[in-house]
Amino acid sequence: MWLSRTRRPRLPPRLPGFLRMLALAALALVGMAPAEPVFAQQGCFLFICPPGVVPQAPRNRRPWFAPGDMFAPQQPAEAPKPAPKKPAEPEGVVYQSADAATQGRKQPQSQFILVMGDRIAGQLAQGLADAYVSDRARVAVIETIADESGYLPTPVDWPPRFPEAVAAARASVAVLAMGNDDLQPIKDGEVMVQPLTDRWMELYAKRVDDVLTALRAVAPRVIVVGLAPVQSTTVSDDYRRLNDILRSRAARAGFPFADVWEGFVDEEGKFAVFGPAVDGQRRRLRLNDGIRFTRAGGRKLAFFVQKDLDRILADPARPSAGMSGGPTERPAALAGPPAGARGTPAAVPVSAPARSLMEGVPPPPVRGRADDFSWPPPAEASQ
Incomplete structure (x- = not known):
């Protein structure tokens, strides 16, 4: 059955x-x-x-007995592979004074970078501390920050604060980064002059001159940092005009000007939230407010200042501009336009070999030399 x-x-x-x-x-x-x-x-x-x-x-069932089971080696269960670790962020420390930086050290640092300015200067200070983290035994970063401040006398008048700040930091070099809050009316007698008018530009340039002169009296080695673009197109355009003034007045005072603009725009010259960081990876550089920087953005901001800093720290006996004299000894072409002039100062004529050394610009090709790609070659052209 x-x-x-x-x-x-x-x-x-x-x-x-x-x-x-x-x-x-x-x-x-x-x-x-x-x-x-x-x-x-x-x-x-x-x-x-x-x-x-x-x-x-x-189906879906292993036989009760398989001939090879008796002799097959037991394979241990494969452990899951750990996820790759993200590189640790540098842990640079920003100090409030040189005494705080050297406290408890048997061998104190020998060079001190003082960063002064507004809230963006605070992020720059952290970026510089991260940049010099591998050299922290020699270099310390000190900050004196007033979040809402600028070159204008209100709400913070910086020149009276310079002597105490420079002395407390024992500054080898002072980095001045401010101007983000300077689009404010300026009082001219009994009249309030509106931002970016011709008269306002004249008054603002004079105020920048006064601030830099006061800083030069206590810190001969100074770097002036330009403004970075922001998310607002209108404000970014205004910052470009402020940068023209800061650049020309820094040159007049004999201070290098750190132009950071190109590091925070895309290929079309527009404000960029993301971009290449100093480690070569694409990272977020700006916060959601379109003004402040991320940690990676602050490190990139510091990158544009570090070039001048390294040069000054390598030879601290020389003035900031790398010249032996003060601003009165500088050529007229380097002094910048007079107060109130608008636009970018005219380029200074520089020889081709000097540009090759200072800017990396190749000299023009010489007829018949290896870098001459003109056609026909000289030998054929002479026939």
Whole structure:
């Protein structure tokens, strides 16, 4: 009698003992336990099936016994691979004074960078501390910050604060970074002059001159940092005009001007939230307010200042501009336009070899030299 498809297989109770053992062994060899009667569900018993029924191996089930199991080596479970670690951010420390920087050190730092200015200057200070983290045994970064301040006398008048700040920092070089809050009316007698008018530009340039003169009296080595673009297109355009003034007045005072603008715009010259960081990776550089910088952005901001800083720290006896004299000894072409002039100052004529050394600009090709790619070659042209 054939078994039902839904019933478990049962061996005839009266089979002889050896036949019963043979049947159980056959069931075991095909990987079929009595609890899961695969062949029985197909109407088969002891490999004998009704006509038209083909036995099938059980699906998704490993046989009870496989010949290779006895000799196969046991493979340990593979541990999951740990996720790659993100490179640790540099942990530069910004101090409030030179005494705080040298406290507890057997060998105090020998050079101190003082950063003064507004809230952006605070982020620049952190970026510089991160930049010099590998050289912290020699260089320390000190900050004197007033978040809402600028070259204008209100709300913070910086010139009276310079002597104390420079002395507390024992500044080897002072970095001045402010101007973001300077788009304010300026009082001219009894009149309030509106920002970026011709008269306002004259008054603002004079105020910048006064601030830089006061700083030069206590810190001969100074770097003036330009403004970076912001998310507002209108404000960015205004900052460009302020940068023209800061650049010309810094040159007049004999201070290098760190232009940071190109580091924070895209290929079309527009404000960029993301961009290449100093590690070569594309990172977020600006915060959601479109003004402040991320940690990576502050580090990139410091990158544009570090070039002048390294040069000054390498030879601290020389003035900021790398010249032996003060501003009165500078050529007239380097002094910048007079107060109130608008636009970028005219370029100073520089010889081709000097530009190659200072700016990396290749000299013009010489006829017949290896870098001359004109056609036809000189030998053929003379025939």
